[in-house]
Amino acid sequence: MEKRIPLIAANWKMHKTVGESVAFIEELQREVGAVTDREVVIAPPFTALAAVRRVMTAPGYRLASQNCHQEAKGAFTGEVSGGMLKDVGCEYVIVGHSERRHVFGETNETIRLKVAAAFACGLVPILCVGEVLAERESNRTFKVVDEQVQSAVLGLTPQQARELVIAYEPVWAIGTGKTATPDQAQEVHAFIRERYAALCDKTVANLTRILYGGSVKPDNVDSLMAQPDVDGLLVGGASLEVGSFKRIIRFVSP
Numbered sequence: 001m002e003k004r005i006p007l008i009a010a011n012w013k014m015h016k017t018v019g020e021s022v023a024f025i026e027e028l029q030r031e032v033g034a035v036t037d038r039e040v041v042i043a044p045p046f047t048a049l050a051a052v053r054r055v056m057t058a059p060g061y062r063l064a065s066q067n068c069h070q071e072a073k074g075a076f077t078g079e080v081s082g083g084m085l086k087d088v089g090c091e092y093v094i095v096g097h098s099e100r101r102h103v104f105g106e107t108n109e110t111i112r113l114k115v116a117a118a119f120a121c122g123l124v125p126i127l128c129v130g131e132v133l134a135e136r137e138s139n140r141t142f143k144v145v146d147e148q149v150q151s152a153v154l155g156l157t158p159q160q161a162r163e164l165v166i167a168y169e170p171v172w173a174i175g176t177g178k179t180a181t182p183d184q185a186q187e188v189h190a191f192i193r194e195r196y197a198a199l200c201d202k203t204v205a206n207l208t209r210i211l212y213g214g215s216v217k218p219d220n221v222d223s224l225m226a227q228p229d230v231d232g233l234l235v236g237g238a239s240l241e242v243g244s245f246k247r248i249i250r251f252v253s254p
């Protein structure tokens with residue numbers, strides 16, 4: 001039976017020069033080597049994509065962008081299209097990260113267009129969803145996450161729905177050191193999978209990878225990855241150092 005291959009993704013956000021990015025990838029590959037039973041995805045800033053692509057040679061490593069624009073080309077100063085990202089060697093693109101939603105005002109509608117644009121260019125979107133603290137405290141987590149997922153998958157083909165990666169990142173856990181407990185993560189992941197089964201199809205939902213993000217660190221990685229519906233991680237701060245990211249890649253399954 002087909003299995004969900006764990007996916008560990010580094011989101012470097014607005015960190016690292018070209019030189020720092022290349023040095024990181026070279027050291028990581030030297031220390032970890034080829035990965036076969038999991039996928040490692042690195043999302044450097046736009047400026048370092050081409051250089052990282054050139055040195056990313058070990059099996060199991062893939063390149064991602066942190067964002068893309070929804071249009072293929074045109075007068076959109078400062079934006080980068082999915083086609084350009086594919087051209088530079090990206091296989092994945094992070095879409096709808098909470099910083100894009102909350103700092104740059106992206107809506108569920110913009111994110112739906114970006115998901116469709118990414119697929120149209122042959123990129124696999126990593127769709128980020130998650131509630132803010134006030135939503136969790138007022139018991140609206142499931143409703144918010146459901147709306148975010150539902151809106152983004154509207155119009156996807158079964159194959160696209162199968163390939164899409166979903167990342168649950170509770171906004172209150174991002175960069176705060178307050179990780180969701182493994183039980184809290186599992187509860188929302190199971191909910192997402194159940195809703196995905198209703199929206200798409202049960203077989204598709206059983207194969208879809210759902211990542212957790214938000215203050216993932218070497219000391220909580222194993223307990224998060226032990227949850228049955230946690231299929232990988234989207235890591236910010238702890239992905240900036242080879243030592244901590246290496247330990248996260250090498251999570252120990254139960």
Ligand SMILES: O=C(CO)COP(=O)(O)O
Nearest residue numbers: 011174175214215236237
């Ligand atoms: O936003 C994140 C990954 O996309 C999580 O960031 P931290 O791991 O720094 O909390």
